[in-house]
Amino acid sequence: xxxxxxxxTRFFKQHSYVVLKQVIGERDATRYASYALMNRQHPDYYLExxxxxxxxxYGDALGESLLxxxxxxxxxxxxxxxxxTHSCLQLYANGAKPERRVAPPACEVSAxxxxxxxxxxxxxxxxxxxxxxxxxxxxxxDMLVYRGCQVEHWREQLQGEFWVxxxxxxxxADGELAHYRYDGRRGLGEQQxxxxxxxxxxxxxxxxxxxxxxxxxxxxxKSGQPYSACHGVLQQAIAD
Numbered sequence: 001x002x003x004x005x006x007x008x009t010r011f012f013k014q015h016s017y018v019v020l021k022q023v024i025g026e027r028d029a030t031r032y033a034s035y036a037l038m039n040r041q042h043p044d045y046y047l048e049x050x051x052x053x054x055x056x057x058y059g060d061a062l063g064e065s066l067l068x069x070x071x072x073x074x075x076x077x078x079x080x081x082x083x084x085t086h087s088c089l090q091l092y093a094n095g096a097k098p099e100r101r102v103a104p105p106a107c108e109v110s111a112x113x114x115x116x117x118x119x120x121x122x123x124x125x126x127x128x129x130x131x132x133x134x135x136x137x138x139x140x141x142d143m144l145v146y147r148g149c150q151v152e153h154w155r156e157q158l159q160g161e162f163w164v165x166x167x168x169x170x171x172x173a174d175g176e177l178a179h180y181r182y183d184g185r186r187g188l189g190e191q192q193x194x195x196x197x198x199x200x201x202x203x204x205x206x207x208x209x210x211x212x213x214x215x216x217x218x219x220x221x222k223s224g225q226p227y228s229a230c231h232g233v234l235q236q237a238i239a240d
Contacts (some may be wrong), residue, residue, distance in 0.1 A: 008077075009076075009077060009078060009079035011077075012077055012078050012079070012145065013079065015129055015131075016129045016130075016146060016147040016150055016151050017127055017129060017136075017144060017145065017146035017147070017151055018077050018078075018144075018145050018146075019136060019138070019142060019143070019144055019145075020073065020077065020142065020143045020144075020145060021141075021142050022141045022142065023070060023073060023113065023141065023142070023143045024066075024113070024141050025141060026140060026141055028141070029114070029115050029116055029140040029141045030116060030140070032062060032115050032116075032164075032166075033115045033116035033117075033140070033164045035062065036089055036091060036115060036164045037091070037162070037164070039057070040055070040091070045057060046091070052092075052096060052097075052098060052099075053092065053093045053094075053095050053096040053097075053158075054090060054091060054092045054093065054096055054098075055090075055091050056088050056089060056090045056091070057088065057089040058086065058087075058088050058191070058192055059086060059087060059088075059185075059188075059189065059190065059191055059192065060087060060088075060089040060166075061189065062089075063087030063088065063089050063166050063168070064086075064087050064188045064189050066087065066113070066166065066168065067084045067086070067087045067168045067169075067170075067188060068084060068188060070111070070113075070143075070168065071084060071170070074109065074111060074145055074168075074170065077145060078109060078145065080109065080172050080173075080174075081172070081173040081174055082109060082170040082171070082172065082173060083170060083171050083172075083173045083178060083181040083182075083234060083235070084168075084169070084170055084181065084182065084188060085106040085107070085169045085170060085171055085180050085181060085182060085183040086106065086169055086182070086183040086185075086192070087166060087167065087168050087169070088166070088167040088169075089164075089166055089167075090164070090165050090166070090167060091162060091163070091164050092158050092162065092163040092164075092165075093158070093161075093162055094158060094159065094160055094161060094162075095157060095158060096155075096157070096158040096163070097155065097156065097157040097158070098154055098155045099154060100128075100152055100153070100154040101152065101153065101154065102148065102149055102150065102151065102152050102153075103148030103149055103153075103169070104149070105149060105171070105177050105180055106169055106171065106177075106180040106183050106201075107148035107149065107167075107169040107170075108147070108148060108149050108169075108170065108171045108172055108175065108177050108180070109145065109146075109147060109148060109169070109170040109171070109172065110145070110146055110147075110148030110167065110168070110169055110170075111143050111144065111145045111146075111167070111168040111169075111170075112125060112138075112143065112144045112165055112166070112167055112168075113141075113142075113143045113165060113166040113167075113168065114138045114139060114140050114141065114142050114143070114164075114165050115140060115164035115165055115166055116140045116163075116164050117140075117160060117161075117162055117163035117164060118160050118161035118162055119158065119159060119160030119161075119163060120159040120160050121159060121160075122137045123155060123156075123158055123159075123160070123163055124136055124137045124138070124155070124156075125138065125144055125153055125154075125155060126153065126154050126155060126156070127146065127151050127152070127153050128151065128152040128153075129146075129150070129151050129152075130150075130151075148169065169183075173234065178208070179201060179202075179204040179205035179208055180201055181204075181234065183197065183201070184196065184197040184198070184199075184200040184201045184204070185200075186221070186230060186231055186233075187233065200220070200221070200231065203220040203231075204220075204231055204232075207219075207220060207227045207231070207232060208232065210227075211227060211228060211232055216228045216232075219231050219232070
């Protein structure tokens with residue numbers, strides 16, 4: 001059994017993953033799937049990932065809102081205080097076969113929320129947590145939460161027309177990767193400046209240390225604000 005009872009963190013701590021059933025309802029999942037598919041009509045909305053037979057949207061507005069709105073549920077089952085980094089809406093086409101991988105640091109705690117699909121058979125996520133390889137079957141509305149940087153994950157080849165899912169990524173607020181919060185952005189909802197991303201993440205680490213020592217310098221992004229009120233913010237309202 002992969003599910004965790006409310007407030008019970010033992011399964012996640014022991015296995016490094018847990019399944020949450022129906023974190024969004026079937027109707028909401030259907031609406032989100034329609035939204036994701038209709039956005040294919042807008043040029044440049046999605047990034048083409050031809051090597052993975054997929055398209056994706058970084059920081060999709062609905063994804064960013066769920067990133068914050070589902071945070072408390074993830075904290076409950078992981079026992080961690082989390083900070084969001086980013087979301088990614090992903091659409092896979094027939095024949096897609098995501099490779100074995102572990103996630104980058106910004107996905108220290110990852111959550112894959114199933115939105116929907118038109119498939120011949122279930123498309124499970126395979127996990128290797130170091131002790132066993134296990135296939136996890138998920139229905140629309142279900143979510144797999146796992147230690148992204150530790151647990152190897154992959155899928156076999158997709159048989160069907162399409163598959164829609166949402167990737168939500170977080171870091172431990174009390175851990176060594178907390179400077180990855182917002183993935184180098186000032187806050188949720190902003191699109192990524194990939195030219196500055198890595199530099200801003202490293203600068204946030206430096207400025208976090210300075211702030212902890214009592215030095216609140218002007219923010220490195222040249223906004224004119226003190227760091228604590230700009231890129232130094234730990235939690236930000238979704239509407240800010």
